[in-house]
Amino acid sequence: MPVGRFITFEGIDGAGKSSHIEAAAEALRAQGRSVCCTREPGGTALAEALRELFLSREMDALTEALLVFAARRDHLRCVIEPALAQGQVVLCDRFTDATMAYQGFGRGFDLNVLAQLEAWVQAGRQPDRTLWFDVPATVAAARRAAARAPDRLEREDLAFFDRVRAGYAARAEAAPQRFVTIDATASMDAVRTRVLATLHDLGP
Ligand SMILES: Nc1ncnc2c1ncn2[C@@H]1O[C@H](COP(=O)(O)OP(=O)(O)OP(=O)(O)O)[C@@H](O)[C@H]1O
Ligand SMILES: Cc1cn([C@H]2C[C@H](O)[C@@H](COP(=O)(O)O)O2)c(=O)[nH]c1=O
Numbered sequence: 001m002p003v004g005r006f007i008t009f010e011g012i013d014g015a016g017k018s019s020h021i022e023a024a025a026e027a028l029r030a031q032g033r034s035v036c037c038t039r040e041p042g043g044t045a046l047a048e049a050l051r052e053l054f055l056s057r058e059m060d061a062l063t064e065a066l067l068v069f070a071a072r073r074d075h076l077r078c079v080i081e082p083a084l085a086q087g088q089v090v091l092c093d094r095f096t097d098a099t100m101a102y103q104g105f106g107r108g109f110d111l112n113v114l115a116q117l118e119a120w121v122q123a124g125r126q127p128d129r130t131l132w133f134d135v136p137a138t139v140a141a142a143r144r145a146a147a148r149a150p151d152r153l154e155r156e157d158l159a160f161f162d163r164v165r166a167g168y169a170a171r172a173e174a175a176p177q178r179f180v181t182i183d184a185t186a187s188m189d190a191v192r193t194r195v196l197a198t199l200h201d202l203g204p
Contacts, residue, residue, distance in 0.1 A: 004084030011133030014140035105167025
């Protein structure tokens with residue numbers, strides 16, 4: 001049986017990551033892989049219900065962190081771990097790097113507390129590879145404005161998204177063996193080519 005692989009897609013809102021997950025899944029399926037596409041917060045009925053609250057209700061940074069980790073626990077237990085145990089490739093739209101970037105760097109919440117929650121919830125599980133779609137906050141804001149009405153997080157100002165982006169940069173610098181940085185200011189086709197190239201060497 002193939003070894004399961006856990007691949008996460010990260011970036012500030014509007015960076016373009018969601019646009020490329022399905023193409024990545026198709027390319028992997030064409031290689032004979034079984035693929036599970038999922039997202040955070042979300043991926044289970046409970047976690048999707050928490051997502052709805054998270055994106056719509058006002059709350060402080062600790063409540064945000066507790067909600068995303070509660071959703072993550074259910075998601076790991078019910079979807080991610082079983083899929084990896086079956087040898088599937090799990091493509092996940094956001095994971096704990098988002099918590100560190102948004103709640104940690106964006107909100108200024110204590111990174112050590114987040115790391116403790118991470119240890120409790122994940123029991124050592126980490127992504128095998130993380131594709132970080134990097135764009136300036138101004139570019140992402142223009143893409144979002146052209147695409148949809150903003151949710152609670154997307155109503156934050158450019159300074160917030162600058163801090164979140166800096167958070168992703170810090171995470172990428174701290175774990176260069178796991179992170180692949182994608183220049184997401186490039187055209188859709190160029191980004192897609194780069195994404196597919198990063199998924200060619202996933203191993204057996
Ligand atoms: N490389 C690109 N060039 C121009 N427009 C793009 C590019 N990538 C994505 N877009 C457009 O930007 C918008 C946001 O893309 P997408 O929803 O994939 O971003 P996202 O990073 O998943 O955002 P979120 O995390 O908030 O859901 C969409 O309208 C999409 O068509
Ligand atoms: C996992 C996670 C997510 N967020 C934020 C990031 C986005 O603003 C939304 C999710 O919406 P998307 O359209 O699916 O990107 O939630 C967060 O703040 N912390 C997290 O851990």
